[in-house]
Amino acid sequence: MLMKPQEHILIIGAGLCGCLMALRLAQRGYTITLVEKRPDLRLSSIDAGRSINLALSDRGLKALSMAGLKEKALAISLPMGGRMIHQKEQTSFYSPYSGNPKNAINSISRPGLNALLLDALDAEQNVSLHFNAPCINLDLQTNTAGFKKDTSDKQSGDDAASFHITADVIFGCDGAGSVVRKTLEKIADFDFSLEWLSHGYKELSIAPGDDGDFQLRADALHIWPRGQDMIIALPNLDRSFTVTLFMGHQTQPYGFDHLTQPSQIHDYFKTQYPELLDLIPDLLDQYQNNPTGPLGTIKCGPWHWQGKAVIMGDAAHAIVPFYGQGMNASFEDVLVFDQLMDQGFDQWEDLLAAFSKKRKPDADAIANLALDNFYEMKEHTADAIFQKKRSIEVKLEQERPEAYQSKYSMVTFNPELSYHQAMTRGRAQDQAIVSLLKEHELSESLDLDQQLMLIKKRTHEILGSDQN
Ligand SMILES: Cc1cc2nc3c(=O)[nH]c(=O)nc-3n(C[C@H](O)[C@H](O)[C@H](O)COP(=O)(O)OP(=O)(O)OC[C@H]3O[C@@H](n4cnc5c(N)ncnc54)[C@H](O)[C@@H]3O)c2cc1C
Incomplete structure (x- = not known):
């Protein structure tokens, strides 16, 4: 079967990932049905308890840019250039995220961003949106999803208690509790782990x-x-x-x-x-x-079944929020998927398999980095070695931007590196600086280039020994 734009795509979950995926496929000409279990958030207040604002950074912005929404998203964001650390019984201090003053993460309202995406979908002719309709089951053999309609829904005027949709391909963008993933879990060679924090x-x-x-x-x-x-x-x-x-x-x-x-x-x-x-x-x-x-990490795979269904976003890789990357990673899924669509795949099966294979190591990497950051943020942001390390890194990023990027910058401000690359290089670099500081090798008496050389050499040794 050739992938033709007139094919019908069903996307389950009109959260951040589902909306961006729907928008991108609609922009490519596919016929999209997007179904969401909650009411239209533009018409009703959001649930208490879901995180209200999020840090949007370069990976997410790059994906929004692909769909033409970057500037609109930035217009409803507030840039945050660094962390303000409030120590117990001590003075607070500001620590920039990067030596490059242009680098900032952006605080954005979750419902505001979701509404921006939904408005963009409204403008597409080939998208049909349904709210108040949780997916309750999925038959992968016939590619048919069953939905329960909330009949008290005044928005749709539709009285049917349930309905079914059959599509050429089904995208599960239905978050950490994904019904689509639970269907894939029943397939023999599907790996799944959930680790609660x-x-x-x-x-x-x-x-x-x-x-x-x-x-x-x-x-x-x-x-x-x-x-x-x-x-x-x-x-x-x-x-x-x-x-x-x-x-x-x-x-x-x-x-x-x-x-x-x-x-x-x-x-x-x-x-x-x-x-x-x-x-x-x-x-x-x-x-x-x-x-x-609750907070937890979901790792699973493969994310697809034949050429018929695929999961992405939190449905495929829910992570703890300590790197501020869950949404950014979910948006980057859409970008990666979109880029793969340009690589000339004839069959959905090959495209879905390529996506799952390419993206899984990066999803695992950001899941691990987010757990690392949990300990760093709650324990180390105020400790002396961490602060010394940050001040060296900030100086290097300011004075030698071409030669040095911290792990945080690689993850947050450099979408050209994959999460996996950022994790491997960043961890080695962190280990190098901390060990050099503990051994008193990185002293103030050294000039910046000497410091850089020492860090690079030690990082190289660590990376080399990791590969042995
Ligand atoms: C406390 C906290 C703070 C966070 N902070 C950040 C941050 O600063 N930066 C960042 O990048 N990320 C952050 N995240 C992560 C981010 O919220 C998620 O990664 C992101 O929301 C994932 O988007 P998604 O569309 O995959 O899933 P979701 O946002 O969960 O969307 C899934 C959608 O599917 C719908 N749905 C679910 N089940 C069904 C069904 N059966 N049928 C139909 N629809 C269904 C849901 O109602 C929802 O609309 C944070 C998370 C938490 C918990």
């Missing part, structure tokens, strides 16, 4: 101050690292901040499972995050009323 998350909010302005600097991602747990805050266009507390479920003395009484909650914040008690006057209410979400 010890920590969950809860979102809180810092309202604008009495003067209507931001209560913290708005060009930074704020972090309160506390070893066992941590809080981060990202700015919103309405001058509020979305605050996320990452805490163990069962950790003692502070964990979500036992931190339930008002006096305990108050004591916890007073001991660990006193600043936030002042910034969030209704913190207790927010803590008690906002849900706690």
Whole structure:
């Protein structure tokens, strides 16, 4: 079967990945049906407890650019050039993400970005969108998906309780709990693992101050690292901040499972995050009323079945959020898929297999990097070696941008490198700098080029020994 634009593609899940994939395939002329289990978020308020804002960076922007949406996305974002580290009982300090002042990650509203994508889909003739219709089953033999229609849905005026859609190819972009992936799981040679993190998350909010302005600097991602747990805050266009507390479920003395009484909650914040008690006057209410979400890593494969179904985005590789890359990786899936479409595949089967094969090592790499960053952010961002390492890296990126990029920059600001390349080089480089610092080899008395040479040499040795 030749891949023809008139073929009918069914995409399940109109979240970030599903919408961008739908848009790109529609732009290529395919006939698209996109089905979403939730209501149209442009017409109803979003669920509490789903992360409200996200850090959008270069990989995601590159994919949005392919669909003509980069500038529109940036117009509803706030750039964050670095981390503001709030240490316990010490002065806070700012640490740039990169030595290149142009590099920033961008705080963007999840519903705002999703709405931007849905609006772009509305403008395409060949897309049909359905909301309030969860996919409940999938028959891979006939390529038919079954949907349950929420009959209370006033938006569609459709009274049918259920319906089926048959398509040439089905894309599962239905997030971490993917029904499409669960169908693939029943196939004999499908590998699947889900590793829950010890920590969950809860979102809180810092309202604008009495003067209507931001209560913290708005060009930074704020972090309160506390070893066992941590809080981060990202700015919103309405001058509020979305605050996320990452805490163990069962950790003692502070964990979500036992931190339930008002006096305990108050004591916890007073001991660990006193600043936030002042910034969030209704913190207790927010803590008690906002849900706690779980965090986990899903690795699986192959992501496709014959030429008929494929999963992408969180459905294929849900990761913990500590590199701010889950959405970026999901958007990059679409970019990689799109680039493969230009390579002249005649059969969907070959294209889907090529996508799964090419992308899986990168998905595994960013999953591992995100777990590394969990420990780095909560434990190391405030420690002396980490700070020394960052200051050397920032200087090198400022003064020798052609010769040096930190691991963070390779992952976040260099979409030309794959996640896997960024992980391999970045980890070796980190190990090199930390070991040189611990051995007092990287001293201030050396000039920058000598420092660079030492780091490169040690990195090379580490990479060489890894390959043996
Ligand atoms: C606390 C937190 C913070 C995060 N911060 C960042 C960040 O800063 N930067 C970043 O890049 N990433 C971040 N992420 C990750 C990011 O949210 C995800 O990677 C991204 O949302 C994945 O997009 P997706 O479209 O694959 O999945 P989802 O966003 O989960 O979308 C899936 C869609 O499918 C729909 N759906 C589900 N089941 C069905 C069904 N059966 N039938 C029909 N529709 C269905 C859902 O309703 C949803 O609309 C964060 C995640 C969390 C939890």
